[in-house]
Amino acid sequence: MLSPPDPLIAVKGLAKTYPGGPPVLRDVSLSIRDGESVALIGANGSGKSTLLKCLVGLHDISGGSVAALGERFQTRPGATQRRAIRRQTGFVFQHHGLVRRLSALSNVVHGFLGQPGSWRAFCQSLAPQSWREAAQETLGAVNLAHKAEARVDALSGGQAQRVAIARALVGKPRLLIADEPTASLDPAAGHDVMGLFCELARNENITLIFTSHDMDHAQRYGERIVALKDGGIHFDKPSGEVRDGDLAGVFDG
Amino acid sequence: MADTTAPRPARPVSRFESVSAMRFALLVGVGAFVIAAITDVSPSPQRVAEGMPRILSLLDRMLPPETDPAFLQRMGWRLVETMQIAVAGTAIGVLLSLPIAWISARGVTPAPALSYVAKGLVSLFRTVPDLVWALIFVVSVGLGAVAGTMTIIVDTIGFCGRFFAEAMEDADTQPQEALAATGASRFNILCAAVIPDAMPSLINTTLFALEMAVRSSVVLGLVGAGGIGQELKSAFDLFQYQKASAIILAVFVIVLAMEWLTDRLRKQVS
Numbered sequence: 132m133l134s135p136p137d138p139l140i141a142v143k144g145l146a147k148t149y150p151g152g153p154p155v156l157r158d159v160s161l162s163i164r165d166g167e168s169v170a171l172i173g174a175n176g177s178g179k180s181t182l183l184k185c186l187v188g189l190h191d192i193s194g195g196s197v198a199a200l201g202e203r204f205q206t207r208p209g210a211t212q213r214r215a216i217r218r219q220t221g222f223v224f225q226h227h228g229l230v231r232r233l234s235a236l237s238n239v240v241h242g243f244l245g246q247p248g249s250w251r252a253f254c255q256s257l258a259p260q261s262w263r264e265a266a267q268e269t270l271g272a273v274n275l276a277h278k279a280e281a282r283v284d285a286l287s288g289g290q291a292q293r294v295a296i297a298r299a300l301v302g303k304p305r306l307l308i309a310d311e312p313t314a315s316l317d318p319a320a321g322h323d324v325m326g327l328f329c330e331l332a333r334n335e336n337i338t339l340i341f342t343s344h345d346m347d348h349a350q351r352y353g354e355r356i357v358a359l360k361d362g363g364i365h366f367d368k369p370s371g372e373v374r375d376g377d378l379a380g381v382f383d384g
Numbered sequence: 385m386a387d388t389t390a391p392r393p394a395r396p397v398s399r400f401e402s403v404s405a406m407r408f409a410l411l412v413g414v415g416a417f418v419i420a421a422i423t424d425v426s427p428s429p430q431r432v433a434e435g436m437p438r439i440l441s442l443l444d445r446m447l448p449p450e451t452d453p454a455f456l457q458r459m460g461w462r463l464v465e466t467m468q469i470a471v472a473g474t475a476i477g478v479l480l481s482l483p484i485a486w487i488s489a490r491g492v493t494p495a496p497a498l499s500y501v502a503k504g505l506v507s508l509f510r511t512v513p514d515l516v517w518a519l520i521f522v523v524s525v526g527l528g529a530v531a532g533t534m535t536i537i538v539d540t541i542g543f544c545g546r547f548f549a550e551a552m553e554d555a556d557t558q559p560q561e562a563l564a565a566t567g568a569s570r571f572n573i574l575c576a577a578v579i580p581d582a583m584p585s586l587i588n589t590t591l592f593a594l595e596m597a598v599r600s601s602v603v604l605g606l607v608g609a610g611g612i613g614q615e616l617k618s619a620f621d622l623f624q625y626q627k628a629s630a631i632i633l634a635v636f637v638i639v640l641a642m643e644w645l646t647d648r649l650r651k652q653v654s
Contacts, residue, residue, distance in 0.1 A: 189561065189564065213567070216567075222565035226558050227562075229562070230556075230576065230581060241563060241566065242566055244567065244569075244573075244576060245568055246567075249567075249569075249572060250572060253572055254575070298562075302566070
């Protein structure tokens with residue numbers, strides 16, 4: 132009998148404490164299969180963003196271990212591991228994190244900055260033609276091909292977030308992480324962005340992990356919901372099986 | 385019935401805020417130093433009155449400014465050399481300031497351990513006056529424009545190194561974190577996120593540095609570091625006051641033109 136494939140992400144007993152503060156995460160264990168779409172929910176300060184940042188080594192971990200995209204580490208990934216993980220990961224932040232004074236196209240080309248020979252990606256006019264074409268194509272996929280030359284500070288919040296999604300997708304990642312990607316958008320733009328996000332991830336068979344305060348988003352766009360409370364996992368269920376009773380206290384700060 | 389709970393009249397507000405004994409002593413000390421300085425080294429009305437005829441006599445000997453074509457041509461070339469010292473010194477200084485500012489900028493530096501060394505170097509370059517640097521370079525590389533250019537380079541690093549670092553520290557950190565998450569190196573983050581975000585501030589600082597360099601390069605010649613200052617010094621040394629006034633007039637026009645130009649460029653950037 133064939134053994135099941137290794138999960139794309141396996142977190143074991145993860146703990147995180149910021150210097151001088153209380154524990155943010157305690158004994159979190161979680162595994163995510165290739166191609167899954169997982170919603171992380173919880174109140175402010177429940178540790179959602181910290182967990183996501185620990186997965187790619189943006190934050191050191193205080194205890195336990197993480198295995199992500201074939202790289203296993205404790206405390207923090209080594210330089211080679213970090214590069215390997217981040218090259219295969221697209222990360223979208225709550226506030227788009229784009230360089231406002233540059234064009235949408237330049238910002239999408241920045242998605243190649245983790246690739247070998249990446250110094251040419253800091254400016255779209257120096258980037259190889261294949262990267263520029265890929266960036267233009269990805270902007271088309273988020274319906275912003277016509278804004279390629281527009282500066283980010285001239286775009287709306289929803290458009291800027293779509294550019295950030297294009298930047299995360301342009302390097303063809305295996306894993307897409309989105310930390311409250313709709314929190315700074317109005318509800319309509321939020322649904323547009325999430326719908327687009329999930330469609331693109333599904334089409335490319337990309338594993339998706341996103342955090343949200345919005346139960347409707349979590350149930351609609353996540354196949355599985357993981358709720359964090361007080362730094363630990365409160366429940367971990369397929370989204371169709373989550374009942375109102377499960378949510379009691381999840382969003383209380 | 386009379387209201388017995390009426391508030392008592394408030395205590396009159398003091399004209400002066402109360403100060404601690406230490407602050408009071410400090411204020412008295414600073415005040416005493418200012419008064420002593422004014423009495424010791426500032427010009428007394430008597431000295432001014434005595435000097436006035438000599439100033440008027442000097443002005444009389446300076447006018448009209450020299451217009452001999454051969455002199456004007458030589459002065460023109462010296463002015464070109466002065467501008468070359470300013471432009472070359474600023475350009476090289478700005479290029480060298482970028483890596484120094486990067487190393488010294490908190491939160492952006494690739495080598496936090498070296499941050500204090502870079503900051504110390506910038507402080508040294510800034511605090512020693514340009515004429516002192518000019519004297520050092522005249523002794524080490526000889527008289528002439530090269531010593532002047534080296535002085536402007538050091539001066540520019542002292543100024544731009546500090547303000548470039550502050551601009552880099554103030555750059556938006558969200559794009560930096562987002563690019564770090566793509567696997568970008570610190571150098572890539574500097575080029576792709578920090579410099580574009582800080583660009584208006586970097587350009588402003590560079591224009592101020594150029595303005596300062598033009599003003600400095602005029603006087604560097606007084607200690608033999610090339611440029612129009614050398615011509616001005618020899619005019620004064622040889623009592624050729626009409627030539628001196630022509631040079632002062634030309635310098636006034638050049639510095640004013642440079643201020644006008646950099647002001648316009650700054651407005652465009654902002």
